[in-house]
Amino acid sequence: MTDGHDLGAGVSGRRYPVMDGSGRRCPVTGVTGTRYLVTGATGFVGRRLTSMILARGGTVTALARPSPRARALRELGVQVVPGDLATGRGVEEAVRGADRVIHLAATLRARTAAGFRAVNRDGVERLVRALAAQRRPARLVLCSSLAAGPAISLYGASKRAGEQVAREHAGRVPAVILRPGIVYGPGEEALLPALLPMVRLGVVVQAGCGPRRFGMVYVDDLCTALLAAAERGPVLRPAPSPVSCLGLYPISDGNAYDMADICRALARAAGCRTPLVLPLPMPAVHAMAALAELVTRGAVPALNRDKAREMGRADWTCTPDDAVRELGFAPATTLTRGFEAALAALRTAP
Numbered sequence: 546m547t548d549g550h551d552l553g554a555g556v557s558g559r560r561y562p563v564m565d566g567s568g569r570r571c572p573v574t575g576v577t578g579t580r581y582l583v584t585g586a587t588g589f590v591g592r593r594l595t596s597m598i599l600a601r602g603g604t605v606t607a608l609a610r611p612s613p614r615a616r617a618l619r620e621l622g623v624q625v626v627p628g629d630l631a632t633g634r635g636v637e638e639a640v641r642g643a644d645r646v647i648h649l650a651a652t653l654r655a656r657t658a659a660g661f662r663a664v665n666r667d668g669v670e671r672l673v674r675a676l677a678a679q680r681r682p683a684r685l686v687l688c689s690s691l692a693a694g695p696a697i698s699l700y701g702a703s704k705r706a707g708e709q710v711a712r713e714h715a716g717r718v719p720a721v722i723l724r725p726g727i728v729y730g731p732g733e734e735a736l737l738p739a740l741l742p743m744v745r746l747g748v749v750v751q752a753g754c755g756p757r758r759f760g761m762v763y764v765d766d767l768c769t770a771l772l773a774a775a776e777r778g779p780v781l782r783p784a785p786s787p788v789s790c791l792g793l794y795p796i797s798d799g800n801a802y803d804m805a806d807i808c809r810a811l812a813r814a815a816g817c818r819t820p821l822v823l824p825l826p827m828p829a830v831h832a833m834a835a836l837a838e839l840v841t842r843g844a845v846p847a848l849n850r851d852k853a854r855e856m857g858r859a860d861w862t863c864t865p866d867d868a869v870r871e872l873g874f875a876p877a878t879t880l881t882r883g884f885e886a887a888l889a890a891l892r893t894a895p
């Protein structure tokens with residue numbers, strides 16, 4: 546696996562041009578003066594997306610619960626509508642006047658299927674119904690997940706159910722779905738905090754024996770793809786028409802990384818030696834996940850039984866060919882440079 550300006554052959558054998566982050570090959574037009582509603586604007590991807598929209602001359606309304614991050618958005622000039630997709634509070638107010646809606650809000654951890662569905666499925670329905678009630682519904686971009694494809698976890702099943710809601714209302718609300726792989730970059734709070742200590746120690750534990758392959762996408766590349774999907778490309782066909790791939794875009798940088806590739810790039814960015822990767826059999830992973838849930842009160846731990854279900858799958862890759870062709874998407878950041886940016890942000894964080 547190379548890590549220069551051209552990452553080499555992607556999953557499909559196609560070559561994806563990659564730049565070093567100083568430019569973009571996925572030009573986004575129509576941002577200036579466009580009114581965006583962003584759900585999940587206080588999250589990892591949402592904060593980067595909001596900054597990108599504002600920098601390009603667009604305006605942002607954010608549906609968000611009260612928090613310090615919501616106050617920070619207001620200081621940037623974002624109109625914050627207090628609300629909650631789990632209850633529907635504020636949704637109708639937030640969609641008024643929006644030209645484009647980018648839906649990022651999601652429940653990533655829950656103990657039950659109902660806990661995931663409250664936002665990942667039912668929240669999508671509340672949002673879509675509010676849009677459908679508008680005289681001219683805004684174009685909706687739904688940020689889903691590769692986990693919605695096989696849907697082997699409760700999380701994946703809830704994201705797939707959210708996609709189905711968008712399909713059911715596609716006759717009234719024009720919608721596009723993006724399914725990103727692992728998203729990383731400055732401000733990410735899962736992958737880097739888990740891997741970096743092990744990389745520095747020199748030993749990384751991998752869940753499962755045998756090859757494991759992952760699709761990765763740098764956060765700014767995903768944001769560029771989201772904005773492109775908000776402006777162009779085909780939309781979903783209404784259900785119950787035959788399910789097609791129109792309007793559905795898997796997103797990655799086009800490469801299939803194994804854990805050694807990821808750790809090598811992170812070690813290079815951190816100035817460490819390449820660590821040794823040791824496999825942990827899945828029965829042990831499931832046992833550790835169950836134990837973590839048992840001893841944790843309140844919040845669901847990062848390693849939980851639902852996440853362990855996803856860890857058991859050997860291939861989490863995708864080919865972004867449709868997004869390349871129809872959205873003009875192309876990755877702009879190599880894995881090492883992306884990790885370098887993420888580490889730099891960690892060093893400057895308060």
